[in-house]
Amino acid sequence: xxxxxxxxxxxxxxxxxxxxxxxxxxxxxxxxxxxxxxxxxxxxxxxxxxxxxxxxxxxxxxxxxxxxxxxxxxxxxxxxxxxxxxxxxxxxxxxxxxxxxxxxxxxxxxxxxxxxxxxxxxxxxxxxxxxxxxxxxxxxxxxxxxxxxxxxxxxxxxxxxxxxxxxxxxxxxxxxxxxxxxxxxxxxxxxx
Amino acid sequence: xxxxxxxxxxxxxxxxxxxxxxxxxxxxxxxxxxxxxxxxxxxxxxxxxxxxxxxxxxxxxxxxxxxxxxxxxxxxxxxxxxxxxxxxxxxxxxxxxxxxxxxxxxxxxxxxxxxxxxxxxxxxxxxxxxxxxxxxxxxxxxxxxxxxxxxxxxxxxxxxxxxxxxxxxxxxxxxxxxxxxxxxxxxxxxxxxxxxxxxxxxxxxxxxxxxxxxxxxxxxxxxxxxxxxxxxxxxxxxxxxxxxxxxxxxxxxxxxxxxxxxxxxxxxxxxxxxxxxxxxxxxxxxxxxxxxxx
Numbered sequence: 001x002x003x004x005x006x007x008x009x010x011x012x013x014x015x016x017x018x019x020x021x022x023x024x025x026x027x028x029x030x031x032x033x034x035x036x037x038x039x040x041x042x043x044x045x046x047x048x049x050x051x052x053x054x055x056x057x058x059x060x061x062x063x064x065x066x067x068x069x070x071x072x073x074x075x076x077x078x079x080x081x082x083x084x085x086x087x088x089x090x091x092x093x094x095x096x097x098x099x100x101x102x103x104x105x106x107x108x109x110x111x112x113x114x115x116x117x118x119x120x121x122x123x124x125x126x127x128x129x130x131x132x133x134x135x136x137x138x139x140x141x142x143x144x145x146x147x148x149x150x151x152x153x154x155x156x157x158x159x160x161x162x163x164x165x166x167x168x169x170x171x172x173x174x175x176x177x178x179x180x181x182x183x184x185x186x187x188x189x190x191x192x
Numbered sequence: 193x194x195x196x197x198x199x200x201x202x203x204x205x206x207x208x209x210x211x212x213x214x215x216x217x218x219x220x221x222x223x224x225x226x227x228x229x230x231x232x233x234x235x236x237x238x239x240x241x242x243x244x245x246x247x248x249x250x251x252x253x254x255x256x257x258x259x260x261x262x263x264x265x266x267x268x269x270x271x272x273x274x275x276x277x278x279x280x281x282x283x284x285x286x287x288x289x290x291x292x293x294x295x296x297x298x299x300x301x302x303x304x305x306x307x308x309x310x311x312x313x314x315x316x317x318x319x320x321x322x323x324x325x326x327x328x329x330x331x332x333x334x335x336x337x338x339x340x341x342x343x344x345x346x347x348x349x350x351x352x353x354x355x356x357x358x359x360x361x362x363x364x365x366x367x368x369x370x371x372x373x374x375x376x377x378x379x380x381x382x383x384x385x386x387x388x389x390x391x392x393x394x395x396x397x398x399x400x401x402x403x404x405x406x407x408x409x410x411x412x413x414x415x416x417x418x419x420x421x422x423x424x425x426x427x428x429x430x431x432x433x434x435x436x437x438x439x440x441x442x443x444x445x446x447x448x449x450x451x452x453x454x455x456x457x458x459x460x461x462x463x464x465x466x467x468x469x470x471x472x473x474x475x476x477x478x479x480x481x482x483x484x485x486x
Contacts, residue, residue: 023244043385047397075394077401078237079347079385080276084359093352094280100241113393121238125250129232131201140392148395155428155467159206162465166205178232181253184301185246188294 007063014062022059022098029060029095031088038082038092044075052082052092059099068103074111116144129177130170193223193322195268195313196258198278200420201233202271207420209462213447214270214315216460220331220451221323225268228258234277237389248291249298251281256299256306270315272348272419273388278312279353316349316418316446317356320364328371333455335373338480339473341449342377342412342441343369344405346422347385359383365416365446372453377412381405386425402426403433406441414442414473416449427467440468452477 019026038052039045045052050070058067076096083093100109100118109115120139124131137156141149159165195218203211218225231254233239240247255278258267269275285292285308296305319328343365351359362383369376384405390398402425409415417423427443443466451461452473463470 043401044390044397047394075390075397077347077385077388077390079388080352080359081347081385084351094240097237097240097247098244101244104241111393117389117393118238118241121236122242125233125235125238130204131233131236133202133205144393158467159428162467163208164206164465166208170201170204172230172232178250180301181249181298182246184298185243185249188298189243189245 007066009061012063013065015064016062018059018062018064018067021102022095025091026059026095026098028088028090029056031090032056032060033088035087037085037087041081041085042076043079043081044077048072048075056090056092065108067099068106068108069110071110073099073103074109074114113144116140119143126178126182127175128170129172132166132169134165134167135169193221193318194263194265195223195225195318196261196263196265197225197227197268198231198234198254198258198274198312199227200269200271200274201236202420202424206424207445209448209465210270210420210423210445212459213445213451213456213461216456217319217447217450217454220454220456221327223318223322226261226265228254228261228267230257234271234274236273236277245294245298247277248281248284249295251277252285252295252306253299253302253304254278255281255310255312256304259306259310260304266311266313266318268313268315268318270418270420272314272346273421275312275314276348276353278310282308282310282312283353314349314354314356314418316345316364317354319368319446319450321356325367325371328368328450332372332453334453334477334481336369336449336453336477337373337484339374339414339476340377340412341369341374342379342409342415343382344386344409344415344417344422344426344443345383346417346419347383349418350383365418368446368450369416372450374449374453377409379408379412381408386419386422388421388425391425391429398425399429399433402429403435403437406430406433406437407435409441410438412441413476414444414449414470416444416446418446430468442466442468442470442473444470444473 036053050072055072080093103109124136235250345362350357350362357364387398387401430440
């Protein structure tokens with residue numbers, strides 16, 4: 001992890017509403033005592049630029065740019081270890097999903113592959129109502145990193161040979177199965 | 193025992209063997225299992241990132257279907273990510289009527305309504321707690337005696353919404369494996385994370401997480417899992433992980449091992465579908481049997 005350079009909070013650009021933009025449980029970050037249990041519990045923390053403890057502090061301080069430009073949230077596997085161990089009862093893993101959302105809608109996601117993952121998975125889910133794994137893998141690798149797809153072609157063939165890749169799409173009423181539900185959710189979320 | 197079964201998206205493709213062996217084992221235990229009609233994706237780890245509400249509506253759609261199917265049966269789920277989404281949704285609506293009303297406004301689009309009355313159970317919970325060790329042992333036709341099995345629970349099977357086991361040191365598989373005659377090989381990463389979608393998005397880190405688990409489980413004859421994504425990650429990348437493994441280790445679904453011990457036909461187990469061959473497991477059992485006969 002990187003050493004943080006000292007920040008001058010009197011001049012740094014701060015968005016003090018950052019915690020509350022994470023929803024009602026974002027305000028629970030006020031309880032954080034910076035004990036570092038989250039960092040110690042995180043299987044990915046060694047690969048992060050900001051450790052979870054550092055990141056939550058920056059969220060509380062409203063340092064949106066530093067947080068949303070960091071890689072930290074994209075290395076979260078949703079294993080919930082930090083959340084179940086947090087001695088202050090903050091639902092940290094679920095707050096990570098809200099941070100990813102903010103980074104994606106603001107176009108600040110620092111991982112092209114992760115952005116492609118969330119976009120293509122949702123497209124396939126919406127289209128068939130279920131995830132058609134083959135179409136998801138093709139769409140994802142085309143969007144994220146076509147070159148790396150080639151390095152996985154051996155595994156793809158091995159899966160194909162064992163019948164692990166189903167070729168036909170799910171038969172749940174054809175493409176656009178969840179269009180109406182997705183659209184309704186978007187409409188409800190747009191309501192003030 | 194009656195259950196409404198939610199198979200999850202991978203059950204038709206990459207982890208068909210999990211569904212087939214689950215249904216076969218439950219049938220031989222005398223359970224009545226019906227697949228939930230019209231089920232759709234639970235949203236995986238994706239929907240709630242794209243939209244908080246969507247991440248609740250997609251699970252709620254299936255909970256509403258299950259609730260209206262009625263009969264008081266629990267909804268049985270094999271995938272730990274699906275399980276977490278259903279239980280997370282129930283936890284959210286149980287304390288927030290306004291949220292439930294908003295979810296129902298969306299579900300009206302599908303002609304559905306959810307009252308928050310469905311109970312979701314993980315397959316591991318059902319196998320460990322709805323059937324006694326004696327009931328399981330009584331059906332064993334071919335003991336797994338001599339087979340060393342490393343339990344692997346993964347993360348979302350045991351946290352944060354599962355009431356049936358410890359999130360730090362789960363034990364639900366122990367009684368089942370012992371009833372089958374197997375030796376339980378305990379290790380330090382039974383409830384560690386398999387890396388989930390990092391194998392797609394951050395493969396270097398994902399491979400480290402997978403490698404650490406395989407290394408820990410290393411001495412066992414096989415690993416037992418209860419989640420399709422855990423199984424795929426542990427099974428598919430064994431020749432890519434950063435650590436040097438002495439040998440490749442078969443990664444079986446728990447119901448496949450149960451089915452093997454129950455003497456179910458190969459068509460109910462689909463053991464040939466794994467990337468790492470389950471052959472050494474069968475060979476080990478055959479060895480032990482020969483020794484017994486001698």
